Amino acid sequence: MTSDEIAELIGDKPYRGKQIFRWIHGRQAESFDAMTDLPKTIREKLKLSHTIGSYALKLRSVQSADQTTKYLFQMDNNTIIESVYMSYRFGGSVCASTQAGCRLGCAFCASGKSGLERNLAPSEICGQVYAIQREKPRVGHVVLMGSGEPLDNYESTVRFIKLISDENGQRMSRRSITVSTCGLTPRIINLADEMLPVTLAVSLHAPDDAARERLMPVARVFPMRELLRACEYYADKTGRQVTYEYTMIKGVNDSLSQAKELAARLKGTLSHVNLIRLNELEDLDWNASSEETIRRFADTLNGCGVKTTVRRALGGGISAACGQLRNHHNNTYSR
Numbered sequence: 001m002t003s004d005e006i007a008e009l010i011g012d013k014p015y016r017g018k019q020i021f022r023w024i025h026g027r028q029a030e031s032f033d034a035m036t037d038l039p040k041t042i043r044e045k046l047k048l049s050h051t052i053g054s055y056a057l058k059l060r061s062v063q064s065a066d067q068t069t070k071y072l073f074q075m076d077n078n079t080i081i082e083s084v085y086m087s088y089r090f091g092g093s094v095c096a097s098t099q100a101g102c103r104l105g106c107a108f109c110a111s112g113k114s115g116l117e118r119n120l121a122p123s124e125i126c127g128q129v130y131a132i133q134r135e136k137p138r139v140g141h142v143v144l145m146g147s148g149e150p151l152d153n154y155e156s157t158v159r160f161i162k163l164i165s166d167e168n169g170q171r172m173s174r175r176s177i178t179v180s181t182c183g184l185t186p187r188i189i190n191l192a193d194e195m196l197p198v199t200l201a202v203s204l205h206a207p208d209d210a211a212r213e214r215l216m217p218v219a220r221v222f223p224m225r226e227l228l229r230a231c232e233y234y235a236d237k238t239g240r241q242v243t244y245e246y247t248m249i250k251g252v253n254d255s256l257s258q259a260k261e262l263a264a265r266l267k268g269t270l271s272h273v274n275l276i277r278l279n280e281l282e283d284l285d286w287n288a289s290s291e292e293t294i295r296r297f298a299d300t301l302n303g304c305g306v307k308t309t310v311r312r313a314l315g316g317g318i319s320a321a322c323g324q325l326r327n328h329h330n331n332t333y334s335r
């Protein structure tokens with residue numbers, strides 16, 4: 001709830017709503033009794049009708065040599081989700097999930113393998129960040145790139161952004177929040193109209209519709225022309241450059257002619273391309289492109305005036321790619 005909604009709930013002045021909001025999101029109180037500057041009558045009233053506390057019960061965490069830590073959380077109804085903490089020079093970043101599973105079925109993704117279990121509530125998305133913050137204090141960024149498609153759980157995603165950036169809570173800069181999408185075009189337009197200047201990261205993974213459809217079923221519904229037009233609208237409206245994620249798959253999307261085609265589409269737009277080496281899942285027929293191919297692909301894009309970087313792989317050896325740890329957990333416990 002926002003502070004105004006809390007004030008309305010208890011039938012009190014707006015400052016009371018802010019006070020309670022500060023306890024929940026700023027100080028992360030785990031009980032209403034901890035809110036010691038709140039009249040006892042209000043605390044008792046809240047206790048009767050509402051719950052407070054951690055929405056993310058840590059089941060397990062594993063840490064790799066580069067400090068990347070993968071968490072497995074249990075939410076309500078025994079829903080299992082995962083989140084990742086990554087350590088960078090500028091501070092820590094949490095990669096949070098917005099859904100348990102995903103219904104969009106991208107061919108290279110572990111999260112999409114068993115479909116969508118359910119959407120997460122805003123409190124459950126905040127819960128992941130707060131649970132990790134208790135162990136890793138310097139969290140300054142959040143990327144919604146864990147399991148799930150954030151824009152397929154649009155209301156929760158937008159509410160999460162507003163809650164975590166609220167001046168009475170965590171005050172996280174909206175520019176430090178990244179929303180990743182596989183390309184739900186109408187929702188990109190909706191998000192642009194919200195005027196929340198978050199970073200938009202679009203999973204492109206191919207320079208044309210045919211190759212993209214092979215990798216991502218969603219491309220059959222939202223063709224690339226419309227998608228790129230929506231992204232330009234987002235950049236115009238928010239003034240933020242759009243990040244295009246491009247997973248490099250050997251022999252599928254990594255030729256130099258595909259690099260040139262991609263450059264032709266993106267040239268002159270407010271954009272940035274991130275090349276990512278394919279994470280080779282056990283039951284996947286594809287292989288990752290070689291380092292040399294990735295470097296040449298990046299050079300071609302940069303040479304054509306499209307800003308491109310090769311993303312550093314973090315979390316080696318701990319199944320840090322989206323969906324992997326959760327799938328291991330579910331497979332283990334369903335055997």
Ligand code: SF4
Nearest residue numbers: 102105106109112148
């Ligand atoms: S890549 Fe994202 S949108 Fe695609 S299946 Fe995985 S979680 Fe869903």
